[in-house]
Amino acid sequence: MKNKYYALEVKDKEADVYIFGDITSWEWFENDVSSYTLSKELQELDKDIEVINVHINSYGGEVAEGLAIYNMLRSHKAKVRTIVDGFACSIASVIFMAGDERIMNAASLLMIHDAWMYTAGNAAQLRKDADDLEKITQASIEAYKSRVNISEEEIKELLDNETWILPSEALEMGFATAIVGEKINEKAAASAKKALFNLLKNNKKTPAAATTVNFPEEKINEMFEELKILKEKMDVNNEQKNPEPVPEDNKPQKFFNAILRKE
16 A cells, blocks of 8 residues: 555554545545545444544645545544644535544634635526535535534624634634643643732722733633632631631631642
């Protein structure tokens, strides 16, 4: 078999599929993939395979081939995890929708657009081609609709505008279920935690404007809620173990120590 960027590898009960090229019915180059080739290899998989990881880095290709791959993966009995390792453009973004888990690397992109073709003919033929393209695009819309949390009208607007989608945007709209490769700034996290500690110590109810460091607001809110719960548990434990009031100046230190132990 010739070397190729498209490949399927099996280890234990997981299979890894790499689609790192064009999606086409004619495999002219080593990185091309067709629905026929993939279907044969999926059929040859061990029946005990539990997870299929589909790694994608593709500009897209033929709609028919992509839809066939999408439907094969959606109907497979194994859990399907699709992963964007670079670009998932055009029909490759539809294949991405086949994943029960749809993971984007922090440095990756989706691109979606309407189906298009080269054509020639009279006015009647061109009108028919336009109508046909709308129907072809609708097939992709149905795949997106099965996963996203935005309306069909919003999907169509994204397609009409040939939209590039960042991982954070994909996660928000439901195209993706997770992002990997994000790293939290440890200094920012420590500063945010200190600010939250001060908020709790001063009995404030909101973390708004708690810190000026560049730290995601949702992370601050999440940490704030976790620390509030921890503090409530500690207060209950203190009341049970110490019937007499605990000196106020000791509570912050106990709480701070608890945070350190939790980490």
